[in-house]
Amino acid sequence: MPTAFTGAEADRASNARRLLAAAAVLAVVLGACTEAGPSEARDPTPSADPGITGTVLVSQRFGGELATIELPDGEPQPLTMPEDVRFVHAAYPLEDGQVLAVVEHGHARLRAYLLTAGTVEPVGPLLRRVHAFSFAAGHLLATRCDRSTSAWLLDLADPERWIPASGACGATLSPDGAEVAWSDGRRVLGAPTVPAADPEPLFDAAELEGLPSGMRRLEVVGGLSWGPGGLAIPLGNSERQGAAVLEPDGAVGFTPLGDRGAGIGASLAWQPSGELLAVASWGTLEAIVRVFPPRGDSRVVAMDADPIAGLVWSPGGDVLLAASQARWTFVTPAGAWIRSNPVPRGELVPIAWMG
Numbered sequence: 001m002p003t004a005f006t007g008a009e010a011d012r013a014s015n016a017r018r019l020l021a022a023a024a025v026l027a028v029v030l031g032a033c034t035e036a037g038p039s040e041a042r043d044p045t046p047s048a049d050p051g052i053t054g055t056v057l058v059s060q061r062f063g064g065e066l067a068t069i070e071l072p073d074g075e076p077q078p079l080t081m082p083e084d085v086r087f088v089h090a091a092y093p094l095e096d097g098q099v100l101a102v103v104e105h106g107h108a109r110l111r112a113y114l115l116t117a118g119t120v121e122p123v124g125p126l127l128r129r130v131h132a133f134s135f136a137a138g139h140l141l142a143t144r145c146d147r148s149t150s151a152w153l154l155d156l157a158d159p160e161r162w163i164p165a166s167g168a169c170g171a172t173l174s175p176d177g178a179e180v181a182w183s184d185g186r187r188v189l190g191a192p193t194v195p196a197a198d199p200e201p202l203f204d205a206a207e208l209e210g211l212p213s214g215m216r217r218l219e220v221v222g223g224l225s226w227g228p229g230g231l232a233i234p235l236g237n238s239e240r241q242g243a244a245v246l247e248p249d250g251a252v253g254f255t256p257l258g259d260r261g262a263g264i265g266a267s268l269a270w271q272p273s274g275e276l277l278a279v280a281s282w283g284t285l286e287a288i289v290r291v292f293p294p295r296g297d298s299r300v301v302a303m304d305a306d307p308i309a310g311l312v313w314s315p316g317g318d319v320l321l322a323a324s325q326a327r328w329t330f331v332t333p334a335g336a337w338i339r340s341n342p343v344p345r346g347e348l349v350p351i352a353w354m355g
Contacts, residue, residue, distance in 0.1 A: 051319075052071050052072040052330055053072070054070075054315065055069065055071070056352070056354070057091060057099065057350070058351060059088050059348070060348065061348070062087075062347070063087070063347070064081065064085035064088055065079075065081065066079045067348065072339070072341070076348060079115050080119065081101075081120065082111075082120050082122075087103065088101060088102070088103050094114075096116075098115065099115040099116070100112060100113075100114060100123070100156070101114075101115055108128050108129045109126055110130050110142075111124070124159040124160075124161070125161060127142055131143065131144055131146075132171070134173045136173035136174065136177040138155065138156045138157055139156070139173060140156065141172075141180060142162065143169055144169065145169035149168040151166060151167030151171055151180070152165055153165040165180065165193050165196055166191035166197050166199065167180045168184070172225065173193065175226060175227065175228060178193055181202060182199075183220035183224065183233070185219055186219050187205070188204075203244065205219060205244070208244070211254070216237070218235040218237055219235065219236065220233060221234050221241065222267070225267060227270030228274030229270055229274030231246040232245050232268045232277055232279075234279070235254075241256075241257050243255050245277065245294035247294055255292045255297070255298050257281050257298065267311065270313075271313050272316070276292065276293055276317075276333055277291065277294065278301075278322075279292075279311075282307050285305075286305055287304045287305075287324065288300055288302075299334075301331045302331050304329065305326070306324035306325050308324055309324060309349045310349045310351070312351070315354070323349060327342055327343060328350070
């Protein structure tokens, strides 16, 4: 059985925050980034700016638009989109400056497009009734989440057809695109991406050992994130939550989160180097953003009165953007607050931070 390497994060700081009034939480949001543990400290003074530059790809929260924003204070610049877009399901920036977007045209018809410099190029055939996507190494994986759970793969180098692949609802690709993983509740299953194959168990929450009190009967409670540091797995029950990491060498790390009766909100986000994992969770009064190494203690780097809708690392991994509906908060991995920006137009969610 794998051994859980538990973090030493103290709950008393989180409990104390829950006694604050909502007004106090709002005051904390703009300036307080807390390092978890017995020696908590808050620094409301902006740190030296490590350089908030580059372009952020954003999507409309409930609509069919994509845009780019030049940091730190640029206005949204809409991308040219296909006609009759009902909803943007996924978008991924490519190394050549293009954006791969998967959109819905109505009547459950979906299609992938390459967007660049005012042009729109369809990629691959139409799909129907597909619900989730993952992209890695030039391969786009599409999965269904109804009774007929299925998966298909599109190779951008040869996008003539969708190929039947391994996977099920919400499956995620490995960084090299060669493997795929998904959850059936307590377990995480995996298989080679193509050809479609029977899955093998990669992780079972029931086999974790050395868990702290209240962390029994854990289940997978959110989307998996497969990055350079391993396969990150959000876990929780009705009382507690945490994150496990299946590392490339097969070791399993586990970090408990201090929030009770809460849920992991935004997707887990790997630092580009794979050294740290960022996760946003929702507590009684506030959203809490933590970072931690696969086998280490977590530290709180940001809080917000609204749920976190997106976590995005800068290309160099020296700044983390935590986005809620009200604001974007920029912090360092050590928890130093840099700045907070009101959300442009109030409806934009960051997808990726490009160079």
